[in-house]
Amino acid sequence: MYDNVLSPISIGGVEVPNRVVRTAHATGYNAGEMSDRCIHYHLARAKGEVGLTILEIMGVHPSSPGSFLGFMPSIVEGHKRLMDALSPYEMKVFQQLWHAGHGTNPMDGSAPWAPSDVPGLLSEDVPRAMSKLQIDEIVEAFAQSARHCKQAGLHGVEVHAAHGYLVQQFLSANSNVREDDYGGSLENRMRFLMEVMRAVYAEAEDGFAVGLRLSDDLVNFGVGVEENSAVVDALMAEGITDFVNMSLGNYQSFPKFIGGMHEPVGYELDTAVPVGQHSKVPVIVTGRYRTLEEVEQVIRRGDADMVGMNRATIADPDLVVKTIEGREDEIRPCIACNQGCLGQLMDRIGVGCAVNAAAGFEEQLGDDKLDKVESPKKILVIGGGPSGMEAARVAALRGHHVTLAEAMADLGGTLVYAAMAPTRQQFNDFVHWAETAVYAAGVNVRLSTYVTEEDLAEMAPDHIVLATGAEPRVDGVQLSHPGEPFEGEGLRHVISTNELFADPKIEATNALVVDETGHYEALAAAEFLISKGASVTFVTRHYSVAPRMEGPHMIEPFLERMADKPFTFHERARVLKVDGQSAVIKSIHDGPETSVNADLVVHVSLNRPRDELVPTIEESGIPYSFVGDAMSPRFLVAAIASGNSIGRTI
Numbered sequence: 306m307y308d309n310v311l312s313p314i315s316i317g318g319v320e321v322p323n324r325v326v327r328t329a330h331a332t333g334y335n336a337g338e339m340s341d342r343c344i345h346y347h348l349a350r351a352k353g354e355v356g357l358t359i360l361e362i363m364g365v366h367p368s369s370p371g372s373f374l375g376f377m378p379s380i381v382e383g384h385k386r387l388m389d390a391l392s393p394y395e396m397k398v399f400q401q402l403w404h405a406g407h408g409t410n411p412m413d414g415s416a417p418w419a420p421s422d423v424p425g426l427l428s429e430d431v432p433r434a435m436s437k438l439q440i441d442e443i444v445e446a447f448a449q450s451a452r453h454c455k456q457a458g459l460h461g462v463e464v465h466a467a468h469g470y471l472v473q474q475f476l477s478a479n480s481n482v483r484e485d486d487y488g489g490s491l492e493n494r495m496r497f498l499m500e501v502m503r504a505v506y507a508e509a510e511d512g513f514a515v516g517l518r519l520s521d522d523l524v525n526f527g528v529g530v531e532e533n534s535a536v537v538d539a540l541m542a543e544g545i546t547d548f549v550n551m552s553l554g555n556y557q558s559f560p561k562f563i564g565g566m567h568e569p570v571g572y573e574l575d576t577a578v579p580v581g582q583h584s585k586v587p588v589i590v591t592g593r594y595r596t597l598e599e600v601e602q603v604i605r606r607g608d609a610d611m612v613g614m615n616r617a618t619i620a621d622p623d624l625v626v627k628t629i630e631g632r633e634d635e636i637r638p639c640i641a642c643n644q645g646c647l648g649q650l651m652d653r654i655g656v657g658c659a660v661n662a663a664a665g666f667e668e669q670l671g672d673d674k675l676d677k678v679e680s681p682k683k684i685l686v687i688g689g690g691p692s693g694m695e696a697a698r699v700a701a702l703r704g705h706h707v708t709l710a711e712a713m714a715d716l717g718g719t720l721v722y723a724a725m726a727p728t729r730q731q732f733n734d735f736v737h738w739a740e741t742a743v744y745a746a747g748v749n750v751r752l753s754t755y756v757t758e759e760d761l762a763e764m765a766p767d768h769i770v771l772a773t774g775a776e777p778r779v780d781g782v783q784l785s786h787p788g789e790p791f792e793g794e795g796l797r798h799v800i801s802t803n804e805l806f807a808d809p810k811i812e813a814t815n816a817l818v819v820d821e822t823g824h825y826e827a828l829a830a831a832e833f834l835i836s837k838g839a840s841v842t843f844v845t846r847h848y849s850v851a852p853r854m855e856g857p858h859m860i861e862p863f864l865e866r867m868a869d870k871p872f873t874f875h876e877r878a879r880v881l882k883v884d885g886q887s888a889v890i891k892s893i894h895d896g897p898e899t900s901v902n903a904d905l906v907v908h909v910s911l912n913r914p915r916d917e918l919v920p921t922i923e924e925s926g927i928p929y930s931f932v933g934d935a936m937s938p939r940f941l942v943a944a945i946a947s948g949n950s951i952g953r954t955i
Contacts, residue, residue, distance in 0.1 A: 307628065309604040310597050314611065316357075316587050317514030317547030319460045321611075322395040323356035324604055325597070325625055326589050328550060328613040329401035329463065329518070331361050333655035334665070337374040339383030342655075344390050345668040349622040351394035354629065357611065358396055359463055359550075362403035363454075366446040368411040368418045369404040369471070375450030384457030399461040399514065400454045402447050402505065406471030407432040407480070408556070418443070420474050420481040420488070420497070426556040434483065440497060443471070448504040451515070461514030461547070464501055466536070468520055468562065469555030472498050476536070477527045491535055499539060506545040516548035516586075521576035522555040530579045537583040550589040551577035551609075560858040563616075564593050566641035567728035567862050571603065578608050587611060595639050597628045619646055619658045622667070634741060637661055638734040643857035645942045651856030659941045660735050662695070662949035675953065678704045684955060685710065685766035686748075687756050687918065690718020691941060692933025692948035693772025694739040699952025700770075701746035708764065709743060710754040716740045718774055719934075720941075722806035726829035727836050728866075758921045768928050768955050771919070772948065775912035775934035777801030782910070783879045784821060785846040785893040791819075792882035799883060799906040802830045813839040813905035817888050819880055820845040820909045823853040824940060827909040828863050831872060834907070840871035842901045844878050844890050875899075880906075912938040930955070 310324045327350060334343040347358055363380075364371030373380055384400070391398060407417045407425035418439060419425070419432035435443070451462045466472035474480040475497040481488050487496050502517060509515045517540075519533045533551075540546040553573040554561030564572050573592035581588035591613030594600055600612040618624050620639035627636050637660055645659035658664035663671040681704045686697040689711030701707040715721065717736040724732035743750060754760075761769075779801050781794025793799065805811055816839045820827035828851050831841045843850065854860050881889040881898065888903040914935050922929050930951045933944040 307597050307601050310601045310612075311629065314587060316516070317461060317509065318511040319397055319514045321356045321397050323354070323625065324600065324611045325356045325618075326611045326613045327355055327358040327615050327618055328552070328589065328591055329359040329361050329465070330615050331372060331650055331656070332665070333650050333653060335361075335372045337370070337372075337377070338380060339373070339387050341668070342665065344387050346665060347387065347398075348390050349667040349671065350618050351391045351396040353618065353621075353623040354394075354625040355396050355614075355618055356625075357399065359399045359401055361401065362465065363400050363450055365402050365404055365450040366443055367413065368443075369406070369409050370412050371403055371405075373400075375402065375453055376446060378453070381453050381457045384454065384459060388458040397460040399463050399516075400459050401463045401465050401518070402450050403465040404443060404446075404471035406474040408470060419471065421483055423480045423482060425469065425474075425480070437485075440487065440500075444497075444500045444504050447501045448508055451505045451508040455508065455513055460512075461516070462505060463550060464505055464515075464517040466498055467518045467552045467555075469522060469557070472501060473520070473522065473528055473555065476532060477522065477524075479524060479527050491532060495536060495539060498536060499543075502540060502545050503543070509547070514547040516546050516550060518550040518552055519580065520552040520554055523553070523558040523561060524555065527555070530576055533580040534583050537580055541583065541585050546586060548587045548589060549581060549584045551580060552591060553577070560861045563643060563647050563858060564641070565643050565857065565859055565862060566731045567866075568593055568641070570594060570599055574603075574608055581609060589613060591615070593641055596633070596636075597625065616641060616646055619656065619664050620661050635745075636738075638731075638738055640731045640735050642732075642941065643859065644940065647858060648856040649942070657942065660945060662946045670949070670953075672702065675699065675703050681705050682767035682955065683765065684708070684768050684770065685756075685761075685764055686770040686772055688718065688772030688774055688933070688935065689713070689716040689750070689752075690772060690774055690933060690944070691720055691735070691739065692935075692944040693718070693770065694743050695945050695948030696770045696772060696932050696952045697748045698739070698742050698746045699949055700955055701743075701748045703952070705955065707747075708749040708751060708766070710751045710756050710760075712753070712755045714753050716743070716750070716752070719803065722803060723826075723829065725806045725833065727832045729829060756918065761921065761925055761927070766927060768930070769922055770930050770932055770951055770955075771916065771922075771935045772932045773915040773918065773935045775914050775938040777803055777908075777912050778910040779908050780910070781908070783819070783846055784911070785879050791880040793884055794908070796883065796885055798885050798904060799908060802826055802907060802909055805830055805833065805907055811905070812837065815839065815902035816841050816905040816907065817880070817883065817901065817903035818843045818907045818909065820847070820851070821911050822909055823847045823851055825851060825854050825859055827851060827907075828854070828859070830907045830909060832863070832866070834905075835867075835870050835872060839905070840902075841873075842888075842903065843872065843874035844880055845874070845876055846879060846893055847876065849876055850874055914938060
């Protein structure tokens with residue numbers, strides 16, 4: 306069934322055991338040299354039988370420091386430690402070589418180096434156009450970093466010529482306005498890229514691969530299929546690349562780097578396949594692939610030779626080996642929420658995973674690190690949402706006798722509601738996995754069970770885990786003016802998001818969504834209402850629409866979907882009163898009042914933990930713990946992490 310994806314492939318003399326690739330992605334684990342945390346992160350995926358990993362950015366020159374400092378001789382020792390750790394496994398390791406150009410500042414605080422004095426979106430400083438001597442210096446820096454990678458025992462390198470960084474800046478007419486041999490015609494704009502590739506390839510030998518990454522930047526007059534195809538043609542003519550890795554986007558189209566669950570599987574193929582057809586060497590593509598079945602189809606069609614599966618193998622490092630062993634149902638699914646991986650990275654926490662609490666902590670966590678208990682306890686978990694299911698699963702795997710009581714007829718908690726919103730259906734994938742895993746771990750699941758004082762006495766647990774979630778506060782309170790709840794908060798047409806998704810009969814012509822959280826919940830409510838035919842006015846006290854979703858790259862795609870929809874928003878605003886037909890809003894900084902139509906009001910509040918059982922439990926003397934929203938109403942990453950932690954420590 307997986308004959309193509311599980312077959313080996315040769316890249317520049319490097320024998321890769323299968324077609325699954327982990328393309329270069331920032332982790333936030335390193336500060337110039339290889340960290341132990343990064344080693345264990347990659348080691349887990351090597352054990353899981355990934356075919357190829359491309360390490361995150363190596364800055365080749367002090368004018369562009371990166372996760373790794375390739376210009377420092379000391380880099381060799383750290384990378385050797387990684388290769389020694391990985392040596393028992395077949396996974397091959399390449400290193401991405403990188404220069405950000407106008408996207409970063411040099412280590413000495415001087416102006417960014419770039420093709421021209423055209424600013425980028427990442428650095429606030431206007432760059433200086435590179436001289437010919439500086440161009441030559443950077444070309445040699447790429448070669449030097451490749452030498453260091455060889456000395457460390459890596460299997461190859463990849464030149465980063467995508468995503469709006471220096472090499473692509475030279476290639477793009479938007480950022481390259483030079484009038485010398487490196488600017489003007491496409492041939493001239495390609496010159497720097499070709500010089501870098503020649504210099505790096507000169508370091509290659511049989512058994513050490515050299516390739517590059519390209520992307521369509523999706524910007525008018527930028528780098529598209531035509532320019533990338535010309536690059537591949539030139540490289541093929543000179544025979545100076547062993548593979549081509551296709552990606553998508555730059556910082557003007559940032560959400561396309563790492564498409565969320567709104568993107569279809571394979572969403573990058575339209576711009577990747579036409580370029581890849583020019584290649585005589587293996588082509589890598591990516592684009593939200595989650596299963597080997599999806600990868601198999603890509604290779605069988607001839608669209609690519611290898612496929613990137615970064616987030617899928619963050620969610621489950623053992624994805625490949627579980628598939629080989631026929632255990633596909635056990636694979637923890639990536640839901641492309643981007644909250645634990647990209648969101649935490651942008652918050653400078655380091656890459657994690659919303660559904661896999663062990664991601665980034667492989668040395669300490671992971672199901673393979675669970676210690677069996679010497680004296681099993683009777684554990685009662687009250688609440689079958691994501692945190693409750695995770696706590697029950699982990700505790701049961703450790704050997705405890707676990708009962709999970711859920712008041713509703715199904716497991717899943719509020720994720721069931723979240724999955725009802727447009728483009729959010731894949732939350733159901735995790736609910737299905739968690740439910741299956743809970744039963745497989747031997748948990749005694751009791752549905753439609755509301756735990757009472759009598760139940761506690763009958764069950765006589767040794768420990769109680771409260772995963773009872775949180776109660777929406779539909780009280781009209783807005784934190785910009787906490788002492789002034791909006792008038793009319795008690796009217797029947799003022800509801801919570803739970804009520805909105807739970808009742809399919811709710812209708813509206815003009816809906817008002819009042820957002821306190823700054824997360825995706827309010828966006829989901831707005832899009833859901835619009836899908837049912839309502840016009841939506843969105844009011845938030847925050848400085849932008851759902852700012853907590855900037856890191857996961859969910860805002861721009863949402864606003865693009867709303868561009869031709871009846872959706873208007875008011876930032877830094879609050880609601881003064883509602884009456885069933887209209888609402889009065891104004892700036893949180895005062896100013897004129899505005900009246901809008903509103904026959905339905907959805908108040909997305911910061912919820913209140915459900916803890917009504919606590920007095921009864923404390924009277925009984927039974928030890929207890931909180932997880933998920935019952936501890937503090939937060940979001941999926943925290944819910945899973947807290948459930949996992951309690952399951953490990955009881």
